[in-house]
Amino acid sequence: MARERATALLLDFDGVLRRWDPAVAAVVEREYGLSEGVLGEIAMQWGRLQPVLTGQVNHAEWMTSVADALAESVGSPERARAAVEQWQSYRGEVDQEVLAFVREARAAGIRVGLGTNATDLLDADLAALGLVGELDVVVNSSVIGVHKPAPEYFKAACVALATPPARVLCVDDEDWAVRGARSAGLSAHRWGGHADLRYLRAALDY
Incomplete structure (x- = not known):
């Protein structure tokens, strides 16, 4: 049985619409004598990350916990805080080809939602990156209190998009999120880069 044509798009933020250098x-790690990759490793430890993604702590508290974990490595709490602050001052870059696709889809009548596991800093990031008004809805895990790949997250996203799951196409760069979306009844595509845009245009049929 053929699926219904998607009339809404749920797009992941990090790794799809936003890129990180x-x-x-x-x-920053070289400047402060840290091992390569340690900032991300500490920040992404699940016990530290999960509370900020569900709104139990805010972004600043999350980063304080990262600095606390780094303090011994850099010699003092002050240097650790400075390293984290310098690292966090960079907020990524918009993928302009993906943004052009978003604009094109919306112009064709496709509702586009940003579906992301994010912190309370998301709105400020969207503003800093010039993305305010570029999306129909923003579904932030820290606002709704549940994160991808939980079915409750995707249910909330479909409600926000005012579109039944069978008519929502989710695009994410993580396999676990794609599986979660499919389990919740959405169509889902694992993002591999700009070459995928042709397929997505065909899937949306506009």
Whole structure:
């Protein structure tokens, strides 16, 4: 049985619409004598990350916990806080080809939602990156209190999009999120880069 044509798009933020240059963190780590990749490793430890993604702590508290974990490595709490602050001053870059696709889809009548596991800093990031008004809805895990790949997250996203799951196409760069979306009844595509845009245009049929 053929699926219904998607009339809404749920787009992941990090790794799809926003890109991160790993060289930025590497510069900070070298400057402070840290091992390569340690900032991301500490920040992404699940016990530290999960509370901020569900709104139990805010972004600043999360980063304080990262600095606390780094303090011994850099010699003092002050240096640790400075390293984290320098690292966090970079907020990524918009993928302009993906943004052009978003604009094109919306112009064709497709509702586009940003579906992301994010912190309370998301709105400020969207503003800083010039993305305010570029999306129909924003579904932030820290606001709704549940994160991908939980079915409750995707249910909330479909409600926000005012579109039944069978008519929502989710695009994410993580396999676990794609599986979660499919389990919740959405169509889902694992993002592999700009070459995928042709397929997505065909899937949306506009």
